[in-house]
Amino acid sequence: MVDEAQIRSQFPILDQEVHGHPLVYLDSAATAQKPLCVVDAERDFYLHDNAGVHRGAHELAARSTLAFEESRAKVAKLVGAESQDGGEEIVITAGATAALNLLATAFGNATQGRGGKAAQRFALHPGDEIVTSKAEHHSVLLPFQELAYRTSAVLKTFDLDDQGRIMADTADEVITERTKVVAVTHVSNVTGAVTDIAPIVRRAHQVGALVILDICQSVPHLPVDLHGLGVDFAVWSSHKMYGPTGVGFLYGRRELLEALPPASFGGSMVELAYTDRPARYMNPPARFEAGTQPVAQVIGAGVAADWLRAIGMDRIASHEAAITKGLLRLGQLEGVRILGPTSAENRIGTVSFDVKGVHPHDVGQFIDSRGIAIRVGHHCAQPVHRHFGVYASNRASTGVYNTMADTDALLEAVSGVRSFFKAD
């Protein structure tokens, strides 16, 4: 188990009162709070080393470049994507959303013949299939839906069971010989359910399709081993894994990144540029990192990755499993329905719920008046809400700093909601 007091002492933000109550932060699925070591790393960088990376022959540029590349390697280590030089399979992006748009745009570019013969493995032809699921965040669904429109490919989705889990056991029917791309979430940001990814990867590879895994909601909570999972690409954001905002990551198997055409263009991604003939682009990961990089934030993300590894992802997972059980007691309250698995197995502590007869915004405000931060709305995932027959929900989500007392406070507050709003 983790040492709760020791963990919480690293998050000064948690030590405050909101509306006269001690703050209970249960919105880590939206963004996690930052430990002091991450905040300090950004500050130290600006105080001592600030310079652009990969250019400039001066000492500060050399230090910045070293720290930037070391961070890439630290992040690779956290997700089981170590390679020879530490981080060659990790591309720095502006976030998970940017990483997904990078992939969809690059596949579209390949379809238009960019990237030559090697890139044809990413090209989509009319009638080819892109498979995703009804549990996806819009940042997975929409870039690939748009890609399908651009290429006349067909967008198909995995259905969900009554607990909101992706029905991975239907992989053999959903994924066909026409499937070129499968983009699914590892953990839903609404239901908290962990996807049984193995049958999906097996079937996709059987038909030669590429698998893109959204690991935004698994990386902060569970051990993730990308090489072990065997996926082709993965995307996630730094800010949900206790790192800074403005940074995300794209993992790609080395040979795939080498064949993938670029999706955005500018400085630091080109070897040779001309006005009268095509440019020659750099090798990955630089090919996908046009423009000045968010160096301080990437360094903060590297520190966050090391911080998580130092605590141990297994220990974090078992601590949060206990807190998840505490949150799932919500389902025992009258008029409260959990949207997702009701037992703590194969899920994380992101627990969405509906309070019968009370609009989520009213619930959120009532809870906030007790100093408790949860998220309300559709959480950028409308299809999964439709699956449960609601438009929006309330979502409480854990981080490593949450305690059973936090769940008690939430339960007490939620138990007062229906009588306050006179819901029948």
Ligand code: PMP
């Ligand atoms: N996928 C999932 C499952 C998410 O929870 C989120 C963030 N809510 C994203 C993708 C997008 O991440 P970002 O907004 O950081 O780009």
